[in-house]
Amino acid sequence: xxxNPTDYQFAWNVVWQYxxxxxxxxxxxxxxxxxxxxxxxxxxxxxxxxxxxxxxxLSGVAMIYIxxxxxxxLLVFILWMYFGVTLVTGLQVDAFGAGVICLTLQYSAWxxxxxxxxxxxxxxxQREAALSTGLSQSRAFAKVIWPQAWxxxxxxxxxxxxxxxxxxxxxxVIGLNELMxxxxxxxxxxxxxxxxxxxxxxxxxxxxxIISPLASLVERRAARSLSVQTRRATRTRRSLGAAA
Amino acid sequence: xxxxxxxxxADTQAGAGPLLELKEAHKSFGxxxxxxxxxxxxxxxxxxxxxxxxxGGKSTLLRMMNLxxxxxxxxLTFEGKQYFPxxxxxxxxxxxxxxxxxxxxxxxxxxxxxxxxxxxxxxxLSLTDVKRMSRKAARLKAEASLAxxxxxxxxxxxxxxxxxxxxxxxAIARALAMDPKVMLFDEPTSALDPELIGEVLGDGIxxxxxxxxxxxxxxxxxxxxxxxxxFHPWGGPDQGLLGSSAxxxxxxxxxx
Numbered sequence: 001x002x003x004n005p006t007d008y009q010f011a012w013n014v015v016w017q018y019x020x021x022x023x024x025x026x027x028x029x030x031x032x033x034x035x036x037x038x039x040x041x042x043x044x045x046x047x048x049x050x051x052x053x054x055x056x057x058l059s060g061v062a063m064i065y066i067x068x069x070x071x072x073x074l075l076v077f078i079l080w081m082y083f084g085v086t087l088v089t090g091l092q093v094d095a096f097g098a099g100v101i102c103l104t105l106q107y108s109a110w111x112x113x114x115x116x117x118x119x120x121x122x123x124x125x126q127r128e129a130a131l132s133t134g135l136s137q138s139r140a141f142a143k144v145i146w147p148q149a150w151x152x153x154x155x156x157x158x159x160x161x162x163x164x165x166x167x168x169x170x171x172x173v174i175g176l177n178e179l180m181x182x183x184x185x186x187x188x189x190x191x192x193x194x195x196x197x198x199x200x201x202x203x204x205x206x207x208x209x210i211i212s213p214l215a216s217l218v219e220r221r222a223a224r225s226l227s228v229q230t231r232r233a234t235r236t237r238r239s240l241g242a243a244a
Numbered sequence: 245x246x247x248x249x250x251x252x253x254a255d256t257q258a259g260a261g262p263l264l265e266l267k268e269a270h271k272s273f274g275x276x277x278x279x280x281x282x283x284x285x286x287x288x289x290x291x292x293x294x295x296x297x298x299x300g301g302k303s304t305l306l307r308m309m310n311l312x313x314x315x316x317x318x319x320l321t322f323e324g325k326q327y328f329p330x331x332x333x334x335x336x337x338x339x340x341x342x343x344x345x346x347x348x349x350x351x352x353x354x355x356x357x358x359x360x361x362x363x364x365x366x367x368x369l370s371l372t373d374v375k376r377m378s379r380k381a382a383r384l385k386a387e388a389s390l391a392x393x394x395x396x397x398x399x400x401x402x403x404x405x406x407x408x409x410x411x412x413x414x415a416i417a418r419a420l421a422m423d424p425k426v427m428l429f430d431e432p433t434s435a436l437d438p439e440l441i442g443e444v445l446g447d448g449i450x451x452x453x454x455x456x457x458x459x460x461x462x463x464x465x466x467x468x469x470x471x472x473x474x475f476h477p478w479g480g481p482d483q484g485l486l487g488s489s490a491x492x493x494x495x496x497x498x499x500x
Contacts, residue, residue, distance in 0.1 A: 148361045
């Protein structure tokens with residue numbers, strides 16, 4: 001098939017024709033992104049704490065882990081995790097598991113640095129005030145430091161969630177039919193790459209646009225106590241028993 | 245800061261043993277020796293004020309009394325029990341530290357209120373968490389404590405919605421609600437306008453009936469040359485230390 005731009009006629013009806021393929025891909029994309037992000041958010045916390053440890057050995061190990069995992073190209077990482085592990089060990093790896101592991105490991109390294117920035121932004125006096133009244137280190141963290149750091153962390157977390165949605169397109173190479181790969185397969189059947197990839201792009205954009213206001217909502221909720229204007233709302237919410 | 249400061253014995257109740265006792269405490273940060281062998285006792289009902297220029301080690305000394313700052317050497321005894329140094333396991337050490345700190349209230353120079361909690365919950369946090377009070381009991385206690393400092397109608401305000409003086413009073417209420425045996429004030433009025441100082445230090449904040457012993461840090465105004473004072477009789481062989489740089493060693497104590 002030769003490429004002649006003057007002849008090309010857009011046929012957007014293929015998007016409608018393959019709508020269920022794209023929808024299926026979108027759902028898998030969301031699933032991979034949500035699972036990886038959740039795991040990365042959990043895994044990043046101990047990693048950030050290790051990184052901030054006063055023990056040089058621990059912080060050194062965490063620093064190296066973060067540096068290496070951030071540096072690995074995700075596509076190669078995914079290929080190694082899926083095919084490489086099978087080549088070396090002979091074990092069959094689950095594609096979904098391999099994809100999620102790669103995304104989780106890489107994003108946990110990024111998120112750990114975000115957590116660290118958030119935690120270090122909290123005044124030392126907060127911890128001291130909590131300790132001075134007899135709170136344990138862990139309770140001071142859970143009740144005083146983390147709730148404040150969380151607020152700072154939310155916006156960059158949202159950016160990373162959008163990032164992980166888009167990066168999840170790379171797991172198509174190991175046969176996971178996420179959005180991008182579904183568009184590719186549909187293209188291979190219909191020879192309509194522009195229409196299908198444009199549709200995939202629109203879906204990615206829509207997903208990202210949905211996340212932004214959700215993140216702002218979470219952020220506003222977390223920050224309500226700092227704002228004078230929300231006092232009334234807070235009072236109402238407390239009377240409903242929602243405030244801590 | 246160095247030297248040994250014995251108590252004003254004449255005005256304290258006979259037989260009252262020292263509540264808090266720091267002996268031969270040393271502390272250095274890097275190459276700077278901040279605390280050079282300070283000994284200090286606080287008895288029940290006493291009110292001790294530490295003066296000195298900034299950078300002199302006043303806050304460090306104060307923070308040693310609840311072990312927010314760990315001395316390099318020396319001992320800290322509270323109610324006859326030695327809290328530093330201790331030969332505890334790591335887990336136990338934290339528990340013992342918590343036990344000490346829950347009995348010593350501290351008010352910080354910059355308030356250090358929790359910005360994500362309203363005034364009431366700033367006070368209740370340690371009540372429920374450390375004293376294991378029920379939510380309801382903690383709430384009642386915190387309300388009483390805040391009422392005591394005149395903030396009954398500000399309980400649902402967040403620190404950012406309170407004036408400096410009000411914030412400081414919340415900080416005092418937070419410390420007092422724990423029923424501490426000693427209160428530590430680190431320059432409690434330095435962050436306030438002069439007009440607000442009365443608001444914080446005025447009567448009614450800490451009724452005499454339940455007044456704990458207090459240690460207060462204040463930045464001194466020029467006091468060079470005033471080495472002796474009827475209120476602070478320096479005792480023991482360290483008397484001679486009050487030489488060239490008397491400022492750093494000037495520790496004033498007076499019975500309340």
